[in-house]
Amino acid sequence: MSNQPVHTVPLLPLRGLLVYPTMVLHLDVGRDRSVQALEQAMMDNHLIFLATQKDTNIDDPLQEDLFETGTLTKVKQMLKLPNGTIRVLVEGLERATIETVEDKEEYFLATVQTHPDEQLMSTELQALMRTLLQYFEQYIKLSKKVSAETYSTVADIEEPGRLADIVASHLPIKLKEKQEILETFDVQERLNRIIQLLNNEKQVLNLEKKIGQRVKTSMERTQKEYFLREQMKAIQQELGEKEGKTGEVEELLKRIEEAGMPENVEKTALKELNRYEKIPSSAAESVVIRNYLDWLLALPWSKATDDDLDVSHAEMILNRDHYGLEKVKERVLEYLAVQQLTKSLKGPILCLAGPPGVGKTSLARSIAESLGRNFVRISLGGVRDESEIRGHRRTYVGAMPGRIIQGMKKAGTINPVFLLDEIDKMSSDFRGDPSAALLEVLDPEQNHNFSDHYIEETYDLSNVMFIATANDLTTIPGPLRDRMEIITIAGYTEVEKTHIAMEHLLPKQIEDHGLSKSQLQVKQEAVQDTIRYYTREAGVRSLKRQLAAVCRKAAKKIVSKERKRIVVTSKNIEDFLGKKIFRYGQAETVDQVGVANGLAYTTVGGDTLQIEVSLSPGKGKLILTGKLGDVMKESAQAAFSYVRSKTNELNIETNFYEKYDIHIHVPEGAVPKDGPSAGITMATALVSALTGRPVRKEVGMTGEITLRGRVLPIGGVKEKSLGAHRAGLKTIILPQDNEKDIEDIPESVRNELTFVLASTMEDVLKVSLVGEKNES
Template identity: 75%
Template sequence: MNGKKKEAAIPLLPLRGLLVFPTMVLHLDVGREKSVKALEQAMVEDHMILLASQKDVAVDEPDMDDLYKMGTIARVKQLLKLPNGTFRVLVEGVARALITEVVSEEPYFSVKVEKFADRAAKDLEDEALKRTMLEYFEQYINLSKRLSVDIYASIADIDEPGRMADIIASHLPLKLEEKQRILETIDVKERLNRIIQILHNEKEVLQLEKKISARVKQSMERTQKEYYLREQMKAIQKELGEKEGKTGEVEELKEKIEAAGMPEHVKETALKELDRYEKIPATSAESAVIRNYLDWLIVLPWSKETEDIHDIKRAEAILHEEHYGLEQVKERVLEFLSVKQLTQSLKGPILCLAGPPGVGKTSLARSIAKALGRRFVRVSLGGVRDESEIRGHRRTYVGAMPGRIIQGMKKAGTINPVFLLDEIDKMSSDFRGDPSAAMLEVLDPEQNHTFSDHYIEEPYDLSKVMFIATANHLATIPQPLLDRMEVIHIPGYTEVEKLHIAKRHLLPKQLAAHGLKKAALQIRDEAMLTIIRHYTREAGVRELERQLAAICRKAARLIVSGAKKRVVITETNIEEFLGKRKYRYGQAEAKDQVGVATGLAYTAFGGDTLAIEVSLAKGSGKLVLTGKLGDVMKESAQAAFSYVRSRAEELGIDPAFHETHDIHIHVPEGAVPKDGPSAGITIATALISALTGKPVNRFVGMTGEITLRGRVLPIGGLKEKTLSAHRAGLKTVILPKDNEKDLADIPDTVKRDLHFVLVSHLDEVLPHALVGWKP
């Protein structure tokens, strides 16, 4: 049991934010009136006073409820009045004491207390606890560095465990409430255990603090090292005259943004991204994304523009010099230039050059750019099936980049180039989107001034671009896209045009490519025509150029070997250079024949003549069609057959011919597929000839579709068909009256040699086609 002893009333001194343990010696500054009177009373009596702590330090004039009940009886060892009116007192804690009774509260607190004295150590447990506590305290001192080793030495000499616990508690950085709990712990073992627990916790905290401190120190050292190295780098760069690291790079980018001539809203975006770029570390992945984006914004032409050359005569001369024929296209370009010169503000037209391969669509676009004095850029759309190829990828994707339109504008470097969209009919679509739908915005003059690319994100003005698209087949282009373009058909070249192109452009080009002088190789005109007719079959001139290249190679070998100094190609020796003839073309029949009519056909290689044969045999009225005919030609044959049956009596034909005869209609060259709505009147004429026995004029060629009532419908490809008739040696061409407007496209040289007959009904065909026909 702890010893207890009742005391007489003693003065009470409230302490604010402070607690005194027994055996502690401490200086106090006392200023409150009640506290001063309590001190004076203690000095009068036995110098003993009770020190009790306030629960709330904010209370200036506490009453007994504001004080803890357990305090420390202390001896006043010294009292000194300071100049400011307060007293400095030196006290020494004597023992714990519990307030049992309040005697008075005025003029100072006077209380009766019950005093508690620590018992002496009696067992081994006390000693073990004491040693553990001392060991923990030593570890605490070593870790904290706040207390000197001398304090440990002075405490280690104390024998009483309770006193040692109190002194250790006074040196720990504990809150007032925690110290009060220790003061209120009367039992020594319990007090020792509490101090050990506190020391253990403090030790853990200090170890964590030490680890954190070590980490911070290491980080600080690394940061300081980096800072030092950067400063050194800056100094070196400064000496070398270079700009400083990323700061210099940002300044350089800012200057480029200011000089790029961007619209205000784009410039604002660029500067905002530049600000982000400056703040993000260079090692960040986003830093590279932003830098790439800024580079694109800077390099794109926003306002740089080339001035159009408005010299119409110069432009016309360039177009005529580089391309023979193609009058319709040249006329359209010159019209554009003329209007531009008058208005000074005209949106770029969107032309679509449609025609077979090899007719010069791409090279014509390049010539247009040269004539206008604009930059030329070409983008091939063949095989494009991803919408992002046109509109670009969003910047969130890895490897994102702008679409082909913006890439092309970067390559052009100006906002008004001639932009060639090559093979626009070869685009396709799949699960990644429809690129032709994305092209709608590009090729709409009302929309393309704010073209939106997913990567750039800012509207881009394409209204000043002159777009030229090329296509082989318009049928594969979606109708909404086709509607946005002005289609100019380039059907192909005539033999005369090919001859001029070969002489003026292809042959000089190949002579230069093969190192031959103009005088070293000569190709006569009749030889050139033979090459065109019998060694090529195309609408364009690519194969013709390859044949000329073959001749140049063989000529070069002959000249180098010394066999010849000069090579002349004539119609007689052409086979020595190009081998046997590869193709044949239709020729007029040797004499007028019954049941054989000459039709005119349009193929991918130009026009050709088509002999249609009809034979009769005894039978039950079967109609046999041969010659690898397509569905359209089979239907034309059926329509012609039905027309002849319906008009048999009027035509002087046995009305029962379809019951007594089998009719066989054949188109020679069965391996070649034939189709198209233009053979109706030719089949009908051959059929009537076979049934009436009247021969067909061998110098007459015809083209036109027929209805069941005998009306003749218009056809396409008249220019090519007429040229094939001229080439075959025909004298008369029968064609639908509705095609009269197309005669303007036929060269004058051909018109002079041919007689054109315009018909609207089959009855008008027969007098010109059948020899000796009388209606």
């Protein structure tokens, strides 16, 4: 390579252009340096070196911005245009590479070494030239961008290097690939590269041709459809059908495109729309498809409300609407705080469990308001058909989506607060088990693709915040209960009820009955008396009804001009509500033998349960009355066996079971009762009857008993404690293992009760019985 000729000539950078040897080309030159280089070349020997820029955006390139390989060319002609640009005609002579570049300020002067093609001919080169010409001919036929005359000109070229360059100059390849060919000094390798490029171009052109034919066919079909549609429109207008389905279909198509459906759902909707268009309006199937499309379009697919994640604002709303219920409020605020940090937490599934009237439904509404979400409620009470949840198949007459999809339509957004009211009141029959259908709805791992039988396409429920309410958790199947976070609302204390009545219930009732605060005033002591003597409940529904009765009576007095202003106090409350219904204070006024106060947990909250034991001469027969369930009967048998085994320690006649018949009765015989927590109460009442020692009137107790006298833990401590407090009991005996549950009891109730933790029956009897054995 060192013996190749060297030339020192002006350098002209080219932008987006490349000149091969033997090529004759017109160039327009406008940059100052380039113009100076041309003028210098014209003054010297008309030779100039053309090198292409690597980046076309650079206006004033340096040596490193140019490819090292370029073309030594001869300026054949130079013409100045009116706009100051110079047009030159150049002829490529030989490939050349830059040795050095000297900056002459006005232009670059380059020392370049040329690389002429070797003029040797071999059979392999001849074969390559023939192949190249054959491929080039095929390319010209497919491309139609190169004239047939060009081929005849190229076919006469005998030098292989020149042939390669001429063919390369006619190919629509990228500048980088053209530069690579320019840098290929070996003629044989250059021919091979161009043959490969021609082969690629030929394949691309074949594909283009196929695509063109396909597009043409598609366009012809579309034009045909358009023509037929226009004809149909004209026919329908002549018949006076106001464009028939055409306008309706166009509107539906527009709504489908704007609905933001997932791709698979949109595809189904368009397919159904196509069917709808082709079916006559009189066909029954037409109505079915139209209803289906209406449901798809009515559902929210992408519209969502922005969550208000301000924790303090949410806390203010929850406190404004509800007094107490700290545990639930805390859980909602925790969810908001985590959402604020992560922005991606899926909706939680809460279950508010508690007696009627404690505000479960209204609390869910407040949660929706605090989040700034839409609220939707469905009642599941009495639902026993699986299709109520999953919908009916479209093949059935009158088919509809299930309640979940109906609720989402009503909500109008993909992230509402969705209340499933009375989830414990569902049942199942031959039509399926709706609680099993709810498993998919309430499982965060599955509900992102919930399947409704009517909609058929999957629907994403993962952004929904589900809240369920229940009175009795025992009736909810285990798998369904496992999917929910249970938050128990046990009930309200007297202090909480008074506050709720004064702040919320009473103002609302006064307003609803058309009264004003100046016409009716209910003192706080009157509200307390209403709570104590006219209601005995965990919630506030009955209290609300009693306050409504007060307002009605007051309204009658005011309308009949009997009074202008009414003040209700504890002295005149009986004038409005009648005689007192319940006794407040001690459950019993005196200590009694054989009567013990048990604590019960019912679906309407906690309550007291008196258990009576009576002895009569007989042969040891154990009689149980009071509509007791199997578990309670077994508790009575266990208590009886425990007493028989402890006759010496309890100072009881050893053979009492041979001399007496023992009758255990639980009053309110019409009410079914069951559960293990009456065990220690039955044992206490039995010991009291056999020893003659009275049971303390202010003591209530709950716990399961074993044959050896151990006291086992039970549930519903908070509810039972509130019931005991309402009944006026002062001391409560609990199993030792229930110590942890005492913290859940409201502080105002805890302070007024004495809790005794018992691990054996001896601990229970020490506290519950009075004095020694009564010999009489």
